[in-house]
Amino acid sequence: MGSYEPVAALLRGLDVLHCLNERGPMAVGQIHDETGIAKPTVVRILETLTYAGYVMMQPGERRYAVTAKVLGLSNGYEAQSHLLSVAGPILERHRQAAGWPIELGIFDADAMVILDTSRAPGYLSVNTKPGSRVPLLRTALGRAYLAALPESELRMVLASLESKPGPDYDAARAPKALLSQLASTRKHGYAMADTESPLTNGRAVACAVVYQGRPVASVNVVVHMSAMPLAAFEREYGHSIKELAAEIGAAI
Template sequence: MAYTPVTALLRGLKVLEAVNRIGPATLTEVREATGLPKASALRALETLCHGGYVAQDGESRRYLVAARSLALSNNYRADAALLAAGRPVMQRLREASGWPSDLAIYQAGKMAIADTNRQPGTFSVNRTVGSRVSVMRTAIGRAYLAFSTEAQRAAILEDLVAGGDADEREAGDAARVAALVERTRERGYAVSDREFVPTIRAAAVPVMHHGRVLCAFNLIALAQAVPLATFEDTYIPMLKEARARIEAALSEAGDG
């Protein structure tokens, strides 16, 4: 090797990897996972927090990966276990409801579609894996945002404001964001009723694992074909049930 590795950088990456693997983690858990001295682990965590790659939850004081970490690679892909758990459930939901769904993760200021069961040419908006949609104007983005931790949400909102995208302008309105988060968490789901696409009525729920949001997934329908009351009374309960099945599958996979 023609150069000396930067030990501090390697140490920081090791800590970031541990936080990502553990989920919301205490300093002790990070220290044990990395084998670093307490002072070194704390210094690395504080540096990563300063850079926006890790955040510390204001309530639990645990550390978690912040939104900027997901922007490290444009080739970021959803975890295989998540897709394996979600795909069959989404397909059954489509068969039962007659309407398609998308599964999306947050990535660098947008929700990135990680999986979808839309059929090309059969819907007014045909998204594919890798398509990127608004956080603030879509149900899938609102669900992810609302059920993120306080620290995650702050990092996402910072990204959205800095990006200057017109579709995300509400991210800078603290009162509107607070109302959206409160309403969504009370309901247990988010809605976007002909707001992002004038013909589309959508609802979305978060998928949670070990207390953190992994992704969100939606159910969409043509507004002219499905009255709002039918959508709320029939399809949203189906969406919630599907979410529970995905979370159960993830837990089972993790315990296996």
Template sequence: MVSYRKVEALSRGLTILRYVNEEPDATVGSLHAKSGLDKATIVRMLETLEHEGYVTRGGGAQWRVTGRTILLSGGYSAVREMGRLASPILSESREILKWPASFGIFDRDAMIIADTTHDWRGMMVTRQPNHRPPMLTTSLGRAYLAFMDDRERNALLDLLRRDPTGWNVMANKPGKIRDLIADIRAKGYAVADNNYMAHTFGGDIWGMSVPVRGKTQLYGALVIMVLRRVIGEEEGVLDLAPRMLEVAPRIAEALGG
């Protein structure tokens, strides 16, 4: 528990920077829709971030992050190291998994992509390393959530309830979360929320994940992205879930056994 009240202006500025980072061409309108902040506040935050060199104004009213934002992650090495260890297994397992795959680890209130094969066989999915998928609507987040230690999961859900907007709305529905966790534990895999996939990929893709865990430690989760026109979700899980459950322990072994 912190011993002081948060600096509201700093919190809002970081929120706007995060949302600009999530969009190729953010606008004041799109940032307003995501954050709920009034537009005058958003403009002040953007112009301050521009002055500090973290965002730049594109053509018209569009905003983008600059290369300076890379400096903010320079001291964070866990995702790079775990991605380096998982990468050979993902590469070796391409023919087993059949579809583009990623390995993600937990990062406070979301997952973060450590390594990916999403450019495989010409199927481009815009989920590069360091992307942070939400916990409650992505298969990656759900697979990790279901197998977390109870105390850690409760702390995460308490955190998400403080900002139950966007893709965290389910944080305020404990019964639905309990049912979701029980279902994932029984099946051994998780699938993504259809509304999230339709919003993010236009409904062309569905996602499935399994936890990556050793005997005593949960390392992260493995996710594959599948084209619906090739194989549907109901048919796909029957074939692909066993393949993922074969690869996941190999990643866990590479990460420490």
């Protein structure tokens, strides 16, 4: 915990910027519906972001969109850039063999952030794209990463999630069951998820990408639930997802 209270206005501004970056051009009312921030406050935030050059109003419309300046906010992520450059060719090769979407994600406080995906817009009910945040505890991608953490770090992460509201964090409030699930993940070497989020109709198997003994990302394969039974999916992709994660880790 920091020495000072967080700056509420800055947090609201970041919420608006994240919303525009994630959802695309939006009107004030849409941003209000998505974030819960009062419309007058949304307008002031948008005017400030426009003045700073991060947002622009689309010509002829009352919708706002991010500008190319937001790309500068990620310049510090050299490690992620290296990870992407190394993993990209490997992911593409495995995608051609699998015939199903494969995603690479990294841990970010309370979620996994998608770095690379071959999922088409709207495919498997969720339009994930680079930069999208997916639930940490309700996805194979997230649980594979957590299972690879040292126990002390894992318990710190779960403690930080326990007080967060909403179903995405319910598992942190039942730690005994979650820790048992993560122990099973470690035993098998991969995590499974079966349509656990209300937004998806996909099944996934994921494995942590480990470098120098620590997880740095995780990678998954996702199929539509109608494609094959869960047991058949696990038999077909459980071993290959471990091979993919190990290949990326070795290439780093």
